Amino acid sequence: MPSRLSRRALLRGLTAATAAATLATALTACGGESDAATTTTDKAGTVTIGQLSNGAARKTTLKAAEVESISAKLPAGVRESGKLVIGVGALPDGFPPLAYIGEDQKTLTGAEPDFARLVAAVLGLEPELKNSTWENMFVGVDSGKVDIAFANITDTEERKRKYDFASYRKDDIGFETTKKSTWTFDGDYRALAGLTVAVDNGTNQEKILLEWQAKLKKEGKQLTVKHFASKNATYLALTGGKIDAYLSANPGVAYHVTQTADTPNATRSAGTYSGAGESLQGLIAATTKKGRGLAAPVAEAVNHLIEDGTYAQWLAAWNLSDEAVAKSEVNPPGLPLDNS
Known part of the structure; x- marks a missing residue:
């Protein structure tokens, strides 16, 4: 954890x-x-x-x-x-x-x-x-x-x-996207340029995402970070196209993917990253x-x-x-x- x-x-x-x-x-x-x-x-x-x-x-x-x-x-x-x-x-x-x-x-x-x-x-x-x-x-x-x-x-x-x-x-922490999305995170923060990503307040994954946002800003690129009041609100934003991805603890992503697998709002894992950071x-x-x-x-x-x-x-x-x-x-x- x-x-x-x-x-x-x-x-x-x-x-x-x-x-x-x-x-x-x-x-x-x-x-x-x-x-x-x-x-x-x-x-x-x-x-x-x-x-x-x-x-x-x-x-x-x-x-x-x-x-x-x-x-x-x-x-x-x-x-x-x-x-x-x-x-x-x-x-x-x-x-x-x-x-x-x-x-x-x-x-x-x-x-x-x-x-x-x-x-x-x-x-x-x-x-x-x-x-x-x-x-x-x-x-x-x-x-x-x-x-x-x-x-x-x-x-x-x-x-x-x-x-x-x-x-x-x-x-690990992990990115979740809609099943129809073609975006995948390969471990390079620059893949996030131009995206809107949701994350929970006060979490380790928020800390990492904000660090990536700061790096992209220095490079003249934008990453929009969103926070929602609940996971339900986050998932509604994801399936509604208001955000491109959600960054969360990877087991939670895995769980939600199984729960949505046979629904119209199916999601998928779009890549993981060490919770300890790059090093x-x-x-x-x-x-x-x-x-x-x-x-x-x-x-x-x-x-x-x-x-x-x-x-x-x-x-x-x-x-x-x-x-x-x-x-x-x-x-x-x-x-x-x-x-x-």
Whole structure:
């Protein structure tokens, strides 16, 4: 996640139905946490991706068996417990398609819990998902009540003072256009010259877009930046031709594309860009307490899933293939302290 603010922008993509369902779960949670109806257990050796996703994912059953050469490297306490306690900070509103309450209005679903379950399977552990607020998720990791968090957490140098990371996905922002549009962003800000682009106020993507606007102005070119009061207003402007593109957190773009696919107002992704800016690829990482000894075996589990093709199938099911990484790394370079 490029910043706490950009995560808020992603949260604003929640549909009204999902918001109501998630709020109901939040109201029943004690102390900002819920572990009821958050674990979907398949038969041994399989994990079903996209269950109860309400159309956000293509339901896919994947094989994921324990790799003993990896599970043997787990900390003794975790290995002996037989379970992996996984934190997901999706209360109260959720952030589709990554983590939200599913169509049954009680079960936690999303790309993040699905991937956590795949990793747990490779480690030979039973996944136990705990859904909490963003802040309480970190409290759980700090206290040891949560082994590891999978919750769209960006690897930053500031966070590495307290946590160890195992990266598994790019942290990108993305452009969304109408399906009929031929415009594509290739990573060069000059492709934005002459366009009108919407962005949410106070987000990381707004910061980047305004920097590009300033560069273009110095070159004698114009980029018009628009802000709207809500995502609905933004999408109406997009489909109505009042703006050329919308810059948002890339998973939110992926989610909206799936939701409009069979409608007259279908949209598409028009390109991505690192949430960390030009000099560094931002990374999303599994997060564990520093020195816990979990990051290395988790990274090995992720790399096993990458190598056998399961990882690519997971991303494709959630329309997030453009966020694939070549390999998982333990504590890779993160957002610098002046941009954490």
